[in-house]
Amino acid sequence: MKEFLRRFARNxxxxxxxxxxxxxxxxALLAPALYPDSPWDMVAExxxxxxxxxxHPLGSDMMGRDLTAGIFHGARVSLVIGIVATLxxxxxxxxxxxxxxxxxxxxxxxxxxxxxxxxxxxxxIFAIVLVSIFQPSVxxxxxxxxxxxxPPVARLTRSEFLSLRSREFVQACITIxxxxxxxxxxxxLPNALAPIIVTGSLMVATAxxxxxxxxxxxxxxxxxxxxxxxxxxxxxxxxxxAYVTAIPGIAILLTVLALNLVGEGxxxxxxxxxxxx
Amino acid sequence: MPRVVRYLAWRLLxxxxxxxxxxxxxxxxxxxxxxDAADVLAGEAGGATPxxxxxxxxxxxxxxxxxxxxxxxxxxVARLDLGFSFRHNMPVVDLILSRLPATLLLMGAAxxxxxxxxxxxxxxxxxxxxxxxxxxxxxxxxxxxxxPIFWIGxxxxxxxxxQLGWLPSSGMRTIGVDLTGFAYALDVARHLVLPATxxxxxxxxxxxxxxxxxxxxxxxxxxxxxxRAKGLTERRVAFKHVLRNALLPMVxxxxxxIGSMLGGSVLVETVFGWPGLGRLAFEAVFQRDNNLxxxxxxxxxxxxxxxxxxxDLTYARLDPRIDVG
Numbered sequence: 001m002k003e004f005l006r007r008f009a010r011n012x013x014x015x016x017x018x019x020x021x022x023x024x025x026x027x028a029l030l031a032p033a034l035y036p037d038s039p040w041d042m043v044a045e046x047x048x049x050x051x052x053x054x055x056h057p058l059g060s061d062m063m064g065r066d067l068t069a070g071i072f073h074g075a076r077v078s079l080v081i082g083i084v085a086t087l088x089x090x091x092x093x094x095x096x097x098x099x100x101x102x103x104x105x106x107x108x109x110x111x112x113x114x115x116x117x118x119x120x121x122x123x124x125i126f127a128i129v130l131v132s133i134f135q136p137s138v139x140x141x142x143x144x145x146x147x148x149x150x151p152p153v154a155r156l157t158r159s160e161f162l163s164l165r166s167r168e169f170v171q172a173c174i175t176i177x178x179x180x181x182x183x184x185x186x187x188x189l190p191n192a193l194a195p196i197i198v199t200g201s202l203m204v205a206t207a208x209x210x211x212x213x214x215x216x217x218x219x220x221x222x223x224x225x226x227x228x229x230x231x232x233x234x235x236x237x238x239x240x241x242a243y244v245t246a247i248p249g250i251a252i253l254l255t256v257l258a259l260n261l262v263g264e265g266x267x268x269x270x271x272x273x274x275x276x277x
Numbered sequence: 278m279p280r281v282v283r284y285l286a287w288r289l290l291x292x293x294x295x296x297x298x299x300x301x302x303x304x305x306x307x308x309x310x311x312x313d314a315a316d317v318l319a320g321e322a323g324g325a326t327p328x329x330x331x332x333x334x335x336x337x338x339x340x341x342x343x344x345x346x347x348x349x350x351x352x353x354v355a356r357l358d359l360g361f362s363f364r365h366n367m368p369v370v371d372l373i374l375s376r377l378p379a380t381l382l383l384m385g386a387a388x389x390x391x392x393x394x395x396x397x398x399x400x401x402x403x404x405x406x407x408x409x410x411x412x413x414x415x416x417x418x419x420x421x422x423x424x425p426i427f428w429i430g431x432x433x434x435x436x437x438x439x440q441l442g443w444l445p446s447s448g449m450r451t452i453g454v455d456l457t458g459f460a461y462a463l464d465v466a467r468h469l470v471l472p473a474t475x476x477x478x479x480x481x482x483x484x485x486x487x488x489x490x491x492x493x494x495x496x497x498x499x500x501x502x503x504x505r506a507k508g509l510t511e512r513r514v515a516f517k518h519v520l521r522n523a524l525l526p527m528v529x530x531x532x533x534x535i536g537s538m539l540g541g542s543v544l545v546e547t548v549f550g551w552p553g554l555g556r557l558a559f560e561a562v563f564q565r566d567n568n569l570x571x572x573x574x575x576x577x578x579x580x581x582x583x584x585x586x587x588x589d590l591t592y593a594r595l596d597p598r599i600d601v602g
Binding site: 117130133205209245 | 299
């Protein structure tokens, strides 16, 4: 662990990613304290330019809503949806991949056919269909993103399990009569965890982009303020007040960038041999 | 029968269960959706008598047991009958086919742009590894990789259409002007520049990063050392010996990204008012036209399957070790 932290800390880009991420997390945590009122409330005059009023540093949109409040609350929405959707995808993907890789044979065959099916359907269009059929809400968005993003995890877990299950320590577990579930969860999974964690951290970034895209199309939860929603609304006034569109976009860019940097840092630190690839 | 034809037939046969699986899946989604076509139509009419709704349900076959409905649905899909879009007053298949060329044009342009520039930038970065040029390219790729596709589209409209006035911001052709031949093609090309660039940026970043990694990996192989020992120039080593082998993972990646590109085109087409499949999906969402939406989902999946078969053929052409037989 110490060795891992030392390797991770040597990667300046990854540390930069951690710093940006901590700022975004702080924004998400402070949002209810700093901006207790709904970010949908009209609190200023419309089209207040950024920097014009110290009370609203990022200005206001066409409805006089404070953009700073929107960005803070949006950080909450992005992070929560990104993380929970990834956890859903990891739970689905690891379970399916573990069963397929551990048991092999016809079970593997059937599960991999299903995985292939899900990989063929264009993920974002699939997410649009799911959210629009089940009505946009934080729950439906999280489940939709989870449903469309598990196949790569399943494939990864399966290949790890395939190579681990023939190893001696697993054979030893089988010989002493240990149950399958215990072998899978206690012995094989911990050894397969490193690449799964790396994939997971990169998936949070993709999930945040997907959520922003859905919200931009008007498929966000109508009760929460998301960065994508602000861009979707700001688009109408792109020619006169571009900052309404620009600012939340930069927030998404920085958050996704930070997550990618952290994910790559984790990857390099966990597989030092693959450095520089 | 020529081997390529036999291979194609075999691959398409393999695709049948996948398409059938997606069709079953589509049917399940339609069943899960709150309210069926009859309810939607009745609601549109501003309320209807229970007798009228029952009549509508009977007409659409919605009163029959689910397995029978599924059987009928699959039979219809097999005959390429994806139902009727009441909003557009057109069969779903015709509607989708009329929008398909625009999407294929957009995606084709984006793929060519992303692939060629990605290869070029990746090779350049790898040849200057850990030097300033590599850093500039790598940082640019990292940024482009994290940029939301729809947002960069809007920013490009702001810069190139609103500020500079160089390029049109929306649509596929100039409205009200009747152009033919070359002038028409030029007009469409001008409209294509911004959406194709916006769609390609993310993928260009992906290919740049992958190409750089792939080049560096091939550079470390023994045969490259041999090539250098023979006294070949660095340029010749890079382009004649390394590039071709480094391209293989890129072609694989291209196949994996087709679905993701179709998804991106929904956003890009919405931003630029490009009259393709993606915009059709967007319209279907807002018109609550589930038949149409699921039709788009099904046919875009079929498109992914077809494009992947084409890519596999290209792969075999690039690498003689891989045989299509």
